[in-house]
Amino acid sequence: MTTTETDADGTEVRARTLFLDTARGLAGDRAPVWLMRQAGRYLPEYRALKERHAFWEMCRTPEIAAEVTLQPLRRFPLDAAIIFSDIMTPLPPMGVPVDFAPGPVIRSPLRSAADVARLATPGGDEVAPFVGEAIRLVRAEAEVPVIGFAGAPLTVAGYAVQGAGSSDYAEFRAWLHREPRAAHDLLDKLADVTTGYLRMQIEAGAEAVQLFDSWAGVHDRRGYATFGMPYARRVLDGLADTGVPRVYLAVGAAHLYPQIARLPAEVVSVDWRQPLDAVRAALPGKVLQGNLDPAVLLAEPGDLLAAARRVLREGQGGPHVFNLGHGVLQGTPPDNVARLVDLVHDFVREEGEGR
Numbered sequence: 001m002t003t004t005e006t007d008a009d010g011t012e013v014r015a016r017t018l019f020l021d022t023a024r025g026l027a028g029d030r031a032p033v034w035l036m037r038q039a040g041r042y043l044p045e046y047r048a049l050k051e052r053h054a055f056w057e058m059c060r061t062p063e064i065a066a067e068v069t070l071q072p073l074r075r076f077p078l079d080a081a082i083i084f085s086d087i088m089t090p091l092p093p094m095g096v097p098v099d100f101a102p103g104p105v106i107r108s109p110l111r112s113a114a115d116v117a118r119l120a121t122p123g124g125d126e127v128a129p130f131v132g133e134a135i136r137l138v139r140a141e142a143e144v145p146v147i148g149f150a151g152a153p154l155t156v157a158g159y160a161v162q163g164a165g166s167s168d169y170a171e172f173r174a175w176l177h178r179e180p181r182a183a184h185d186l187l188d189k190l191a192d193v194t195t196g197y198l199r200m201q202i203e204a205g206a207e208a209v210q211l212f213d214s215w216a217g218v219h220d221r222r223g224y225a226t227f228g229m230p231y232a233r234r235v236l237d238g239l240a241d242t243g244v245p246r247v248y249l250a251v252g253a254a255h256l257y258p259q260i261a262r263l264p265a266e267v268v269s270v271d272w273r274q275p276l277d278a279v280r281a282a283l284p285g286k287v288l289q290g291n292l293d294p295a296v297l298l299a300e301p302g303d304l305l306a307a308a309r310r311v312l313r314e315g316q317g318g319p320h321v322f323n324l325g326h327g328v329l330q331g332t333p334p335d336n337v338a339r340l341v342d343l344v345h346d347f348v349r350e351e352g353e354g355r
C-alpha cells in the first residue's frame with residue numbers, strides 16, 4: 001500500500017488517510033504521528049489565549065476550542081488533530097460541577113447511592129453541543145482527520161468519587177468495595193452518556209475516537225474485570241456500527257493486557273514501560289499507538305532522536321501509530337516536538353514479515 005502521494009511539483013505529500021489507514025490495520029512504509037496533549041500549555045500561543053480565557057470558557061467556545069486544536073497543526077506536520085476539550089466535559093451536564101486548578105477539582109465528590117441516583121443522563125446532543133460545533137469548525141480547516149474523545153467510565157468515575165486527580169485513587173478503590181451497587185449505577189450512567197457523546201462527535205465529523213482510560217492501571221485485574229472492562233466494552237460496542245476506528249488508552253496497565261486484548265478497539269495506545277515488540281505479543285491483532293516516554297522530549301535533541309528511532313524500530317512488527325506513552329509535558333520545548341515529528345516522517349519502515 002502506498003501512504004505517500006506526489007503533488008504537482010513532484011514533492012511527496014502525506015496522504016490525508018495515513019492515520020486512518022494505519023488505525024484500520026494497514027501498515028504502510030511510514031508511521032503516522034500525532035501526540036496526546038499536542039495542544040496545551042507547552043505552546044506559547046496556547047498560554048497567550050489562556051491568559052484571556054478560563055479553561056472551561058476555552059472548551060465551551062467553539063471558535064476558541066477550534067483555534068487551540070489547530071495551533072499545533074500550524075507548527076508541525078502532524079497526521080491527525082485531536083479536538084480540544086477534556087475528559088471532564090460530560091460531568092457538569094450530569095450534575096457534577098468541575099473546576100480546574102489546573103487539574104480537575106470536584107468540590108462535592110459523589111459518595112452515596114443517593115448522589116449517584118440524582119445524576120442526569122443527558123443524550124448525545126445535550127452533553128456538549130459546543131464540542132460538535134468545534135469539530136465542524138476544525139473539519140472545515142484541517143487537512144488531516146479529527147479525533148474525537150471521551151474519558152472511559154472507570155477513569156471519569158475515579159475523578160467524580162475521589163474529587164481530584166490522585167496517584168493511586170485509594171479513596172475511589174475503597175469506595176468500589178464499600179458501595180459496589182452505587183458504583184455499578186454510576187458506571188452504567190457514565191457508559192450511556194459517553195456512548196451518546198462520542199456518537200455525537202462522530203456525526204459532527206470526528207473520523208476516529210479515543211477512549212481515555214488513563215487511570216485503569218491503578219486497579220487490580222479483578223477490579224478492572226468488574227468495574228472497568230465491561231463498561232469500556234459497552235461504550236466501544238456502542239460505536240461499532242459507525243465504522244470509525246476506536247482507540248483505547250490505558251496507562252500503567254500491562255497487567256490488564258489480557259483483558260484489553262479482547263476489547264472491541266482497533267487501536268490500543270500504550271505507555272513507555274515496555275517496548276512495542278513486547279507489547280505486540282501481548283495484544284495480538286491490535287494496531288499499536290505510542291509509546292515514546294514524554295520525558296524524553298525534555299532531553300537533548302540527540303538523545304530524543306535516538307529514543308524515537310528505537311520506538312519506530314520496535315513498532316515495525318505491525319501497524320503503528322507513533323505517539324507518546326502519555327501526554328506532552330508542560331515544559332516541553334516546541335523545537336523538540338518539531339524535531340520529533342520530522343524524524344518520524346523521515347523514517348522508512350522495513351519491508352518484512354507481519355506488516
Ligand SMILES: Cc1c2[nH]c(c1CCC(=O)O)Cc1[nH]c(c(CCC(=O)O)c1C)Cc1[nH]c(c(CCC(=O)O)c1C)Cc1[nH]c(c(C)c1CCC(=O)O)C2
Nearest residue numbers: 036037038039040083084085086087102103104212214327
Ligand atoms: C486525565 C485526563 C484529563 N484530561 C484528559 C485526560 C486523559 C489524558 C491523560 O491521561 O492525560 C484529556 C485531555 N485534556 C485536554 C485534551 C486536549 C486535546 C489534546 O490532547 O491536545 C485532552 C485529550 C486538554 C487539557 N486539559 C487540561 C489542560 C490544562 C489546563 C490549563 O491550560 O491550565 C489542558 C490543555 C486540564 C486537565 N484535565 C485533566 C488533567 C489531569 C488536567 C490538568 C493537568 C494537565 O494539564 O495535564 C484530566
